[in-house]
Amino acid sequence: MKIVSWNVNSLNVRLPHLEQWLGTFAPDIVALQETKLEDTRFPDTALVGAGYRSVFAGQKTYNGVAILSRESASDVQIGIPGFDDEQKRVIAATVAGLRIVNLYVVNGQDVGTDKYAYKLRWLDAAHAWLQNELAQYPDLIVLGDFNIAPEARDTHDPSVWNEHHILTSTAEREALQRLQALGLHDAYRLHSQEEGQFSWWDYRQAGFRRNLGLRIDLTLISDSLRARCTAAGIDREPRTWDRPSDHAPAWVELV
Incomplete structure (x- = not known):
C-alpha cells in the first residue's frame, strides 16, 4: 500500500499534474495540502474518474487539505479539536484500517513574529490531539507539509538554515521532536540516511536545478506500523x- 503526501500549491493549477501522477504512481492514499479551493470548487468528479474518492476542507486562495483514497474514508475530522482556527490546515480520516492525519503546518513567517508564536501554539495543540489519536488509533500515519526541516542534513546549507531561521529554528525542531516522541517515526529515515534529499525547492534562484532545497514534507508512522514499512x-x-508545485510528493509503502 502506497501512502503519499503532496503539497500541490493550488489544485486548480496542478490538477492535470495530479491526474497524470495518479495514473503513473498509482498510490492508494494521497494527502494533499494547499489545495487553495473552496469546497464547492473541489474537483471531486474528475478524481472519481481517476479512481479516487475524496474528503476535503478548503478555503479560497489559501491553505486547504484533502485526502484521496481508493477505498472510502470514514470518521472524518476537520481541524484540531478544541483549537479555534479558521484556517483549513488539518483533515483526518480512517481508510482501510489506517488512521490518516493530514497536516499543513503553519509556515511561521519569521522567528519572533506573531505568526511564529501562532505556529508554536498550533503545534502544541496538534501534539495534544495526536496523543489522543494514537490512543484511539494505533495504526496511525501523520503526514503533510510540516514546514520544519528535522535536521541539518535535511537542508541544502545548514549555515543559513540554522537554529535562528524559520523552518529550522530550535523551538520548531523541538516541537517536531515532541510529536515524534509520542511514538511516531520518520518513515524516510527508516530507509535512508542520505543527505541532500529534499521535498521543497524555492522557485527563485533556480532552486530546483541547483538542488537548493529542504526536506519539510514528512510521513510519520506509528510504532505498530514500523515493521510494515518496506520503503x-x-x-x-x-x-x-511545466509549471510545477514547489513541493514533490513524499511517500511511504506498507505491506
Whole structure:
C-alpha cells in the first residue's frame, strides 16, 4: 500500500499534474495540502474518474487539505479539536484500517513574529490531539507539509538554515521532536540516511536545478506500523514538469 503526501500549491493549477501522477504512481492514499479551493470548487468528479474518492476542507486562495483514497474514508475530522482556527490546515480520516492525519503546518513567517508564536501554539495543540489519536488509533500515519526541516542534513546549507531561521529554528525542531516522541517515526529515515534529499525547492534562484532545497514534507508512522514499512522516498519527477508545485510528493509503502 502506497501512502503519499503532496503539497500541490493550488489544485486548480496542478490538477492535470495530479491526474497524470495518479495514473503513473498509482498510490492508494494521497494527502494533499494547499489545495487553495473552496469546497464547492473541489474537483471531486474528475478524481472519481481517476479512481479516487475524496474528503476535503478548503478555503479560497489559501491553505486547504484533502485526502484521496481508493477505498472510502470514514470518521472524518476537520481541524484540531478544541483549537479555534479558521484556517483549513488539518483533515483526518480512517481508510482501510489506517488512521490518516493530514497536516499543513503553519509556515511561521519569521522567528519572533506573531505568526511564529501562532505556529508554536498550533503545534502544541496538534501534539495534544495526536496523543489522543494514537490512543484511539494505533495504526496511525501523520503526514503533510510540516514546514520544519528535522535536521541539518535535511537542508541544502545548514549555515543559513540554522537554529535562528524559520523552518529550522530550535523551538520548531523541538516541537517536531515532541510529536515524534509520542511514538511516531520518520518513515524516510527508516530507509535512508542520505543527505541532500529534499521535498521543497524555492522557485527563485533556480532552486530546483541547483538542488537548493529542504526536506519539510514528512510521513510519520506509528510504532505498530514500523515493521510494515518496506520503503519510503520522495518522487522528484513532478517537480520537473511545466509549471510545477514547489513541493514533490513524499511517500511511504506498507505491506
